[in-house]
Amino acid sequence: GESVGLHLPTLSVQEGDNSIINCAYSNSASDYFIWYKQESGKGPQFIIDIRSNMDKRQGQRVTVLLNKTVKHLSLQIAATQPGDSAVYFCAEYGWGKLQFGAGTQVVVTP
Amino acid sequence: EAGVAQSPRYKIIEKRQSVAFWCNPISGHATLYWYQQILGQGPKLLIQFQNNGVVDDSQLPKDRFSAERLKGVDSTLKIQPAKLEDSAVYLCASSLELAGVDTQYFGPGTRLTVL
Numbered sequence: 698g699e700s701v702g703l704h705l706p707t708l709s710v711q712e713g714d715n716s717i718i719n720c721a722y723s724n725s726a727s728d729y730f731i732w733y734k735q736e737s738g739k740g741p742q743f744i745i746d747i748r749s750n751m752d753k754r755q756g757q758r759v760t761v762l763l764n765k766t767v768k769h770l771s772l773q774i775a776a777t778q779p780g781d782s783a784v785y786f787c788a789e790y791g792w793g794k795l796q797f798g799a800g801t802q803v804v805v806t807p
Numbered sequence: 808e809a810g811v812a813q814s815p816r817y818k819i820i821e822k823r824q825s826v827a828f829w830c831n832p833i834s835g836h837a838t839l840y841w842y843q844q845i846l847g848q849g850p851k852l853l854i855q856f857q858n859n860g861v862v863d864d865s866q867l868p869k870d871r872f873s874a875e876r877l878k879g880v881d882s883t884l885k886i887q888p889a890k891l892e893d894s895a896v897y898l899c900a901s902s903l904e905l906a907g908v909d910t911q912y913f914g915p916g917t918r919l920t921v922l
Contacts, residue, residue: 705847731910740811740898740913741850786849794863795911797849 705784707802716774718801720787725768727791732761732772735800736783744772744785779805809833811914813899819920825887828917832880832901838862839876840911841884842898850898856882889921 710716722730728749733741745756747763747770754761760773770787784800812831820826832839838857842850853872855863858879867874871890876882886893896916902909 733913738915740900740915743910743912746910788849794852794855797851799847800849 705800705802707804709804709806710777711806712777712779714777716772716777716781716803718772718774718785718787718803720770720772720798720801722768722770722787722789722798724789724791724796725765727789729790730761730763730770731788731790731795732759732770733786733788733797734781734783735786741786774803777803777805779807781805811899811901811912813897813914813917815917816915817918817920819922820889821922822891823888825885826889826919827883827885828897828899828919830882830884830899830914832882832899833912836901836903836912837879838902838904838909839882840900840902841874841882842900842913844896844898844916846895853884886919889919891921894919894921 731746732744734744735741745759745761747754747761752763758775762771774781782803782805784802786797786800788795788797811833814829818826840855841853843853844850853867854874856876859876872886874884884897896918898913898916900911900913902911
């Protein structure tokens with residue numbers, strides 16, 4: 698989703714449930730997409746990436762889906778755990794550089 | 808493998824003062840990046856180095872910001888003079904090769920507060 702100023706979109710999810718984080722990207726020519734996780738006081742940490750010639754890629758407990766038709770990216774986290782609480786950013790590689798979206802705050806509740 | 812190191816972790820200065828940040832990338836990584844992350848936003852690229860040469864500094868406010876990467880390893884980012892709107896986290900990242908599709912690994916960042 699979009700964020701305005703300091704107001705990050707927030708996803709509240711119960712521990713053990715699946716999380717879905719959505720992202721719209723802007724450059725139809727982007728050929729590489731990455732999801733990063735950023736915990737408070739830390740730098741972004743690579744989670745998973747996907748090339749534009751793929752629709753889906755799976756990692757450990759995470760799946761990224763790419764829909765180029767509507768320029769949409771999603772990150773699915775299976776069996777969400779307290780350690781998954783963080784801000785999640787999608788990033789697209791386009792115009793010769795990595796461009797980050799605004800981020801989504803994920804809060805895991807017991 | 809050691810990650811990207813940055814110092815200091817926190818810095819508080821008054822406007823019009825100068826400040827410098829230091830970054831040591833992952834050993835062997837040719838490409839180094841400086842990003843600015845304003846609270847509530849994603850990181851924005853300021854400058855990209857390939858070894859000790861500048862690849863992209865199109866978004867660096869060159870009237871007050873400067874960066875160098877002597878010897879193609881460590882890098883410093885300087886702000887002189889600082890403005891209130893420079894308050895942000897400054898992130899350093901590195902990647903193995905020049906190609907932008909290579910995974911970038913981020914340091915913990917330096918949180919700058921300008922009063």
